[in-house]
Amino acid sequence: DDLAVKVRNAYAYAENQAASATAAADFAGVPIPAPPARPAGEPDIFALPAMPQRPPLYFTMARDVHPRFDQRALVRDLLDHTAMSVVYGASNSGKTFYAMGLGWSVATGRDFLGRPVEQRGVVYVAAEAGRSAEKRIAALRKHSGIADPPFALVPCAVDLLRPNGDTRALIDLIGQAQAAMGRPVGLVVIDTLSRALAG
Numbered sequence: 001d002d003l004a005v006k007v008r009n010a011y012a013y014a015e016n017q018a019a020s021a022t023a024a025a026d027f028a029g030v031p032i033p034a035p036p037a038r039p040a041g042e043p044d045i046f047a048l049p050a051m052p053q054r055p056p057l058y059f060t061m062a063r064d065v066h067p068r069f070d071q072r073a074l075v076r077d078l079l080d081h082t083a084m085s086v087v088y089g090a091s092n093s094g095k096t097f098y099a100m101g102l103g104w105s106v107a108t109g110r111d112f113l114g115r116p117v118e119q120r121g122v123v124y125v126a127a128e129a130g131r132s133a134e135k136r137i138a139a140l141r142k143h144s145g146i147a148d149p150p151f152a153l154v155p156c157a158v159d160l161l162r163p164n165g166d167t168r169a170l171i172d173l174i175g176q177a178q179a180a181m182g183r184p185v186g187l188v189v190i191d192t193l194s195r196a197l198a199g
Contacts, residue, residue: 001082002082009056012053012056013056072118073118074106074117074118074120074186074187075102075105075106075112075115075116075117075118076115076116076117077115078112078115079102079187081118081186086193087099095191095192096129096133096136096191096192097136099124099189099191100124100133100136100137100140100189100191101140102187102189103122103124103151103187103189104122104140104144104149104151105117106118106119106120106122106186106187107119107120107121107122107149107150107151107187108144108146108149108151110144118186119150120150120183120184120185120186120187121150121151121152121177121178121181121183121184121185121186121187122149122150122151122152122185122186122187122188122189123152123154123173123174123177123185123187123188123189124151124152124153124154124188124189124191125154125156125158125170125188125189125190125191125196126153126154126155126156126191127154127156127157127158127190127191127192127195127196128157128191128192128195129191130153130154130155130156130157131155133153133155133191134153134155137151137153150181150182150183152177152180152181154170154173157195157196158170158190158196159196159198160190160196160197161196161197161198161199162199174188
């Protein structure tokens with residue numbers, strides 16, 4: 001929902017036409033096939049809700065600020081629901097090992113580095129090293145003794161940079177994975193950010 005708000009605001013308050021400052025604007029577009037039709041009566045869980053219009057900038061007086069303390073964490077003291085985070089470090093410093101371990105903990109409901117987690121479905125996009133990710137999943141299954149957690153691996157490169165890239169296809173794929181899991185997806189990992197936003 002937060003991402004939907006950001007996207008709508010980006011379009012509503014943009015100073016230039018979308019994608020006008022990208023290299024893709026200099027090249028002809030590639031036809032994108034229509035997404036598969038949903039069965040009659042099935043709701044589109046990824047449809048953007050209608051958003052109320054608001055001024056582009058606003059302020060709130062200190063007396064009117066009331067923080068919320070009832071929000072649950074996906075991983076206590078580390079990652080909140082609807083949060084976006086980046087794991088960064090030098091090459092071969094263990095980022096994938098860390099991110100996959102985090103995802104496995106969320107999918108299995110087991111603590112991550114001593115921190116309680118809320119169990120949710122996980123989609124792990126191994127955009128850079130899909131085949132080695134499969135070996136890691138096999139090792140995690142063996143080590144944890146859990147053969148079938150709600151964890152979906154996408155061992156494919158994705159383009160999340162260009163307007164004619166894979167964003168819509170990935171959203172649809174996450175919806176399909178969620179349906180296969182039978183539980184809500186609470187964590188999507190894009191590994192690596194640089195590969196998914198190449199260029």
